[in-house]
Amino acid sequence: MVATSIDALLRAGVDAARGGDRARAVDLFRQATDLEPDNEAIWLWRAKCAEAPPEVADCLTEAARLNPDNASTPRPDRTLWCWRR
Secondary structure (H helix, E strand, O other), X not given: OHHHHHHHHHHHHHHHHHOOOHHHHHHHHHHHHHHOOOOHHHHHHHHHHOOOHHHHHHHHHHHHHXXXXXXXXXXXXXXXXXXXX
């Protein structure tokens, strides 16, 4: 039952993010990480939609902690420099 909830939250969050509703997406991804904190994909989506650099850093750090061998996971120390343009 929890897996179904996680899948539904992830799908709804991705749909919200792709539809431009970042606030809703972040809320859904926060709910999902509360239920399943060891899900790398949710942390990456949450980072993508986060509103502030510290939250981006926290999410990317968590994703990297969960899967340190994933070379495609952006690292906060290499990503956040481009936040302000």
